[in-house]
Amino acid sequence: xxxxxTPKPPIVLDLTPMIDVTFQLIAFFMFLMNFxxxxxxxxxxxxxxxxxxxxxxxxxxxxxxxxxxxxxVIHDGQRIEKVDFITSLLRREIGAAARQxxxxxxxxxxxxxxxxxxxxxxxxxxxxxxxxSELEKFSLRVKExx
Amino acid sequence: xxxxxxxxxxxxxxxxxxxxxxxQLMAFFVMTFKVTAMEADFKVRMPLSSExxxxxxxxxxxxxxxxxxxxxxxxxxxIDVLCDANTATFTGATMFDQLTAFVQQELSxxxxxxxxxxxxxxxxxxxxxxxxxxxxxxxxxxxKLQPDxxxxxxxxxxxxxxxx
Numbered sequence: 001x002x003x004x005x006t007p008k009p010p011i012v013l014d015l016t017p018m019i020d021v022t023f024q025l026i027a028f029f030m031f032l033m034n035f036x037x038x039x040x041x042x043x044x045x046x047x048x049x050x051x052x053x054x055x056x057x058x059x060x061x062x063x064x065x066x067x068x069x070x071x072x073v074i075h076d077g078q079r080i081e082k083v084d085f086i087t088s089l090l091r092r093e094i095g096a097a098a099r100q101x102x103x104x105x106x107x108x109x110x111x112x113x114x115x116x117x118x119x120x121x122x123x124x125x126x127x128x129x130x131x132x133s134e135l136e137k138f139s140l141r142v143k144e145x146x
Numbered sequence: 147x148x149x150x151x152x153x154x155x156x157x158x159x160x161x162x163x164x165x166x167x168x169x170q171l172m173a174f175f176v177m178t179f180k181v182t183a184m185e186a187d188f189k190v191r192m193p194l195s196s197e198x199x200x201x202x203x204x205x206x207x208x209x210x211x212x213x214x215x216x217x218x219x220x221x222x223x224x225i226d227v228l229c230d231a232n233t234a235t236f237t238g239a240t241m242f243d244q245l246t247a248f249v250q251q252e253l254s255x256x257x258x259x260x261x262x263x264x265x266x267x268x269x270x271x272x273x274x275x276x277x278x279x280x281x282x283x284x285x286x287x288x289x290k291l292q293p294d295x296x297x298x299x300x301x302x303x304x305x306x307x308x309x310x
Contacts, residue, residue, distance in 0.1 A: 015161055022168050029175030047281040051289035051297050052186035106193070119220065120280045121273025124306055131192060139187035142281055 041066040041074040047116040048145040055139070059109035061097040063090070063135075067114040071122050083125045090133040105134040113141045188284050192305050207264045207303065210252055212245065214283055216275040225283065242286040249287050249300050266303040273309070 044066050065086075066074040073080045080086055094105050102108060110130050114123050127138060210229040217223030225236040225245050229252050236244040253265055267287045271280055284304060289297045 015165070019161070019165070019168065022165075022172060026168065026171050026175060029172075029179055032179065033175065046185065047278045049186060049188070049281055049285045050291050051285045052188050054184060054186045111187070114277050116276065116278040116281070118277045119273055120214075120271045120275045120277050123277055123280070124271070124273065124308065127190075127192060127306065128308075136191060136193040138190040138192060140190060140281070140284070141185050141187055144184040144186045 041068070041113070043068060044074075044113050044115050045117070046113060046141060046143040049142040050145040052142045052144065054144060059137075060107055061100055061102040062109040062111055063093045064111045064113065065126060067112065067118050067122060067126055069115040069118045071118075073126065083122060083129060086126070086129050087133065090130060090135065094133060094135075106136050108135055109137045109139060110135050111139045111141050188281070188288065188304065189302075190304050190306070207266045208252070208256070210249060210265065210267045210287070210301070212267055212269050212283060212287065213309075214269065214271045214275055214279065216272040216279075220274050220276045222275060222279040222282075242282055245283065245286040246290050246300070250290070253300060265301055266305065267301045269304065269306050270309050271306065 064075065067083075068074060071082060073083060073086055075089055078089075080089060094108065097103075097105070097108050112123065112126065114126075123140075130138070208229065210227060213226040213228075215223050215226070222241070223237070225241050227234050227236070227245065227248050229248075232248075232252070234244075234248060236242075236248075249267070256265055269280070269283065287301050287304065289299045291297055
């Protein structure tokens with residue numbers, strides 16, 4: 001007997017729902033990706049507080065300074081070995097603020113993220129250096145305690 | 147004339163390349179995603195020459211001076227407070243609670259503690275003291291956590307002064 005060959009129809013997988021879900025997941029991660037991480041230094045362990053107030057609005061211009069336990073300062077991924085050498089960086093930032101119409105250094109907010117084991121004297125020294133550059137608004141950043 | 151309907155062939159789209167890229171993107175975002183703790187601020191306003199800029203006829207705020215001294219391993223040893231003629235020294239495990247109580251007492255002299263905006267705290271801190279303890283002291287003067295989770299705000303104006 002002669003067998004008749006009947007080709008099977010190809011199985012078609014509908015990939016649409018999977019692609020939809022995958023794109024939604026990508027969108028979710030993209031929205032949650034915190035680009036301000038660049039401003040943070042991972043080695044800084046902040047002290048905790050239940051009383052400190054979370055920042056509600058972004059200031060007109062802010063300078064984020066990360067103070068490491070050994071006395072070095074990290075700003076925008078760049079490490080400055082000693083607090084004494086920060087003046088040129090501050091001058092540059094004040095210039096950048098002026099270009100963004102924040103001409104008065106007193107309106108610039110300085111966010112200090114200091115390691116919890118750093119000597120307080122270093123924090124004060126950093127504040128003094130900022131004051132010498134006419135900066136006067138400081139935020140001492142801490143981790144929120146729930 | 148009878149019109150014959152032509153069935154159009156469906157053009158197959160090869161999705162493999164796109165799905166590959168999408169999965170790679172997914173893997174990247176999943177790997178780099180990091181849950182970070184919320185952060186908060188203690189606001190401090192410190193002009194360099196505040197004393198010289200103060201007008202004579204301006205009402206000067208009451209200042210509570212808080213001295214923090216460091217002991218072994220740069221931990222806090224004692225808190226000395228001074229406000230007008232009141233002085234006190236706090237030591238031991240409850241020193242921060244005692245500091246909060248002192249601040250509350252001083253604020254109550256100004257009337258309603260919650261609206262006593264004319265009171266400032268000036269910290270004089272041993273430079274060797276671990277920053278952790280400085281923040282604890284700032285917390286003690288800034289507010290008090292209530293049992294229901296709310297915060298009773300105390301002093302908002304905080305500044306530092308160099309010792310000596």
